Amino acid sequence: MIEVEQAGARPDLEAVGEPAPAVPEGPPPSGTRGRPPSRLFGIRTEIPVGWRIGFGVVGVAGLLGLWLWSAGDGSALIPTPGSSWSAFTEMVGDGTFQTDLWASLQRVAIGYSISMAIGIVAGIAIGTFASVESFFEPLIGFLRYIPAPALLPLFLLLLGIGESPKIWLIVVGTAFYNVIMTADVARNVPREMIDASYTLGAGRGRILRRVILPHSIPGIIDVARINLAAAWSMLVVAEILGAQAGLAYQINLAQRFRAVDVMFALLFVFGLIGLCSDVILRQVRNRVAPWARP
Amino acid sequence: MSTTTGPAAIAALRASTPKLVVDDVTKVFAGRKTTVTALEHVDLHVADGELVCLLGASGCGKSTLLSIIGGLEAATSGTVTVDGDLVVGPGADRGMVFQAYSLFPWKTVAQNIAFGLETARWSKARREERVAELLGIMSLTNFADALPKELSGGMRQRVAIARALAPEPDMLLLDEPFGALDAETKRHMQDFLLSLWRRTGTTILMVTHDIEEAVYLSQRIYVLAARPGRVAAEIDIPFGSTRGPNTKRDPRFLDLRDELADLLAT
Numbered sequence: 001m002i003e004v005e006q007a008g009a010r011p012d013l014e015a016v017g018e019p020a021p022a023v024p025e026g027p028p029p030s031g032t033r034g035r036p037p038s039r040l041f042g043i044r045t046e047i048p049v050g051w052r053i054g055f056g057v058v059g060v061a062g063l064l065g066l067w068l069w070s071a072g073d074g075s076a077l078i079p080t081p082g083s084s085w086s087a088f089t090e091m092v093g094d095g096t097f098q099t100d101l102w103a104s105l106q107r108v109a110i111g112y113s114i115s116m117a118i119g120i121v122a123g124i125a126i127g128t129f130a131s132v133e134s135f136f137e138p139l140i141g142f143l144r145y146i147p148a149p150a151l152l153p154l155f156l157l158l159l160g161i162g163e164s165p166k167i168w169l170i171v172v173g174t175a176f177y178n179v180i181m182t183a184d185v186a187r188n189v190p191r192e193m194i195d196a197s198y199t200l201g202a203g204r205g206r207i208l209r210r211v212i213l214p215h216s217i218p219g220i221i222d223v224a225r226i227n228l229a230a231a232w233s234m235l236v237v238a239e240i241l242g243a244q245a246g247l248a249y250q251i252n253l254a255q256r257f258r259a260v261d262v263m264f265a266l267l268f269v270f271g272l273i274g275l276c277s278d279v280i281l282r283q284v285r286n287r288v289a290p291w292a293r294p
Numbered sequence: 295m296s297t298t299t300g301p302a303a304i305a306a307l308r309a310s311t312p313k314l315v316v317d318d319v320t321k322v323f324a325g326r327k328t329t330v331t332a333l334e335h336v337d338l339h340v341a342d343g344e345l346v347c348l349l350g351a352s353g354c355g356k357s358t359l360l361s362i363i364g365g366l367e368a369a370t371s372g373t374v375t376v377d378g379d380l381v382v383g384p385g386a387d388r389g390m391v392f393q394a395y396s397l398f399p400w401k402t403v404a405q406n407i408a409f410g411l412e413t414a415r416w417s418k419a420r421r422e423e424r425v426a427e428l429l430g431i432m433s434l435t436n437f438a439d440a441l442p443k444e445l446s447g448g449m450r451q452r453v454a455i456a457r458a459l460a461p462e463p464d465m466l467l468l469d470e471p472f473g474a475l476d477a478e479t480k481r482h483m484q485d486f487l488l489s490l491w492r493r494t495g496t497t498i499l500m501v502t503h504d505i506e507e508a509v510y511l512s513q514r515i516y517v518l519a520a521r522p523g524r525v526a527a528e529i530d531i532p533f534g535s536t537r538g539p540n541t542k543r544d545p546r547f548l549d550l551r552d553e554l555a556d557l558l559a560t
Contacts, residue, residue: 195366196396200410201386291400
């Protein structure tokens, strides 16, 4: 720069209107700078759709392959997919499967509905009012570390051996998670949104019903979706420890007869129920709250 | 003597007093180890139909002051009165607009604007009429059924202003409403706010840290100093209703801008 000024030339003015001079071709690169990104294992980076599907297929096929390999010709303890399937059709044929499925679904549906109702009411109250939070925080902090299955003998003593101890085990085993996670959902309503509602003349009741609840609905559906797995775990504990029907009761029964094909068929059913409920609840969430769709 | 205490005298006194009076407001946040004085002996007033800015650097307590005026926070001492009434909590008479995140994302533009009208129990017919009127003023008629996430930042803030304006408040309190917008949109929104103010005659108190924005929009500016937050200066802005893009090149504009920049720097 200094040299140019001493020469008295004004290249900055002369350049106006003229096409920018082409960048002179330099020598070839002498090396590289930086680490090239990984194509398939970049941290939090998307991968091509083909690979995405491919990895998924490999995972499923791997599990199937492992099953086939360990089953061998069927003489081992592990049943072949074929024998599991015929065990399944046999159960459907004599109607035991339908009875068991209905018994289990009913328990989970009733128990988990009660649990979600507790979760929504208590969770929103805790996430909204510091006073309610102060009341429940130490209680929940203590109670939720008592393993729910440890309560089943007590429930059997108190409630008899009918449906209610099983249903209450599902309630107790999932309600704390539902409450705690729903409280977090309610806490995520932006402060500005609540303040704006106040300055639009809304009272606390109106803000709860018209602002906090609708804002929390997609989050609550997600909470329901995530904790549903725990409800099925509680069902299994309850049915193994005392039931006359149910999917887990049947698995337990199969152990006595070394009917491993029945066990495998029913384990598959559990996985399938979980997968279906997950997909359905995702759909419900997107339908009910299209505004929250990612 | 008796006339000085009669109803007529009180009415006359009311008429001569400003719309908003902040009298000796102090706000102290008491922590476990330290106490922070966010505001100390703040006095200010806004006349009916006036557009006033609270200008200050971040941390000077200007947003806290606006929250106290809005009734969202309580002052540690001192009072806020609107038309002679003591402010004890939030209400639709002081519409507030925040920087972001305040629109209801599940409601359409029209439903957002109607929220305050529903709380005030306006009839459906009056509600629809008022919403349509505001959509027109805000140039949002074509977006009545859009969700907030489908709008640009500037449009969202127009919806927020329309929503605050809908129940016909006595004044608008704006908390850095254009702070999250890009420079170009911000300029548009400033001109939009000016024309809205001229059209509706609403009293506006606006918090900003943008000196040019304050000079361009206000009739008066309160400059707040930080730690503790207090009124450092009160400055009249001489531009009347002649403000336009050229105002920003007016030598008086540039002088005021530099003067305020010096005030904020100290």
